[in-house]
Amino acid sequence: MPLIFVNYRTHDEEATATLIDQELSRAFGSENVFRASKSIGPGSRYPQELLRAVRRSSVLVAVIGPKWLEAGGADGRSSLEDTDDWTRREILEALETGAFVIPLLVGGAKRLAHEDLPMELAELADCQYRRFNHRNAEADLARLVDDLVRLLPELEAAARRHGHESRPEASGNRASQGGDGSGAARPGTGRISHHQQGGIGNLNGGFSGTFLNESQGPVHTGSGNLYQAREQSFGPRISGDGGINYVAENHGTAHQRSNRSEHPVDGER
Numbered sequence: 001m002p003l004i005f006v007n008y009r010t011h012d013e014e015a016t017a018t019l020i021d022q023e024l025s026r027a028f029g030s031e032n033v034f035r036a037s038k039s040i041g042p043g044s045r046y047p048q049e050l051l052r053a054v055r056r057s058s059v060l061v062a063v064i065g066p067k068w069l070e071a072g073g074a075d076g077r078s079s080l081e082d083t084d085d086w087t088r089r090e091i092l093e094a095l096e097t098g099a100f101v102i103p104l105l106v107g108g109a110k111r112l113a114h115e116d117l118p119m120e121l122a123e124l125a126d127c128q129y130r131r132f133n134h135r136n137a138e139a140d141l142a143r144l145v146d147d148l149v150r151l152l153p154e155l156e157a158a159a160r161r162h163g164h165e166s167r168p169e170a171s172g173n174r175a176s177q178g179g180d181g182s183g184a185a186r187p188g189t190g191r192i193s194h195h196q197q198g199g200i201g202n203l204n205g206g207f208s209g210t211f212l213n214e215s216q217g218p219v220h221t222g223s224g225n226l227y228q229a230r231e232q233s234f235g236p237r238i239s240g241d242g243g244i245n246y247v248a249e250n251h252g253t254a255h256q257r258s259n260r261s262e263h264p265v266d267g268e269r
Contacts (some may be wrong), residue, residue, distance in 0.1 A: 001036035005057035013065035013106045023141045028158040060094035065106045103129040
C-alpha cells in the first residue's frame, strides 16, 4: 500500500496535484504514492479504495489552492462543510489515524486559520505547511521530497531504492555572509586561507591592512629611508605602493596569487 496520499479538490489545483504525484512517484516509486485518478482502476469501488488507501498511508499531502475554501455547495456553504465531501473525509481520516498531514499552499493560497475551517477540521490549521509556486516548481518540489525523506525512515529507504539523493542541508558560509546574517555576500571580500611565518601580507578578506607575523629584525612598511646601526643582512626586496621595502631576517615564505581584480584567489596560499 502507498506511503503518501495526495489529497486535492477536483476543481482546485488538480493539475498541480498531478505534477506533485509525478515528482513524488519519481522519487519514491509510483507504488508508494496514491492519487485517486491514477491509483483507482476501472470498475473499482472508489469509496472503499479511497478510505483504505488513506488509512494505510503515513503522510497526506493536502494540495490547497486559492479556491479551496470557496463556497461550492448548493446552499452557498463551503464544500468542506459537507460531510460527504471527499476532500474533507480524506483529511479527517488521516488526522484520526495519526498520519502526518502537510498542507501544501499553491500560488496565492492563504495560510489556513481556525475560523475559516469547520470545527472538525480546525486541527488542519495547526499543521506545518509548505508552499508551492509554479515559477519555482523545481526547487519547491525538491524541498517537499527532502522533507518527506527526513520525515519517515520508510520514505528514506524508498528514495534510496529509486536512486534519489537528497540535497545537503543549506549552510551559509559565515565568511561570505553579511553582518546581519542575511546571507548576502560582502562586496570585494572572500575567504582566504593565509599561512605565513614571519612576513608581510595584505589581506583583503576579514580585514585589510598590513599583517605582521613573527617578523625578526627591522621592518619598513612605509616610505622613506630605513636606518640600522648594527650590521644587518637584508632579505629580498618587496615592491609596494610606497616604493621599495625590505624585510630583515625574515624566515619563511608567503605565496599568494591574485586574480584580475587584484584580490587573492580563495584556497591558495
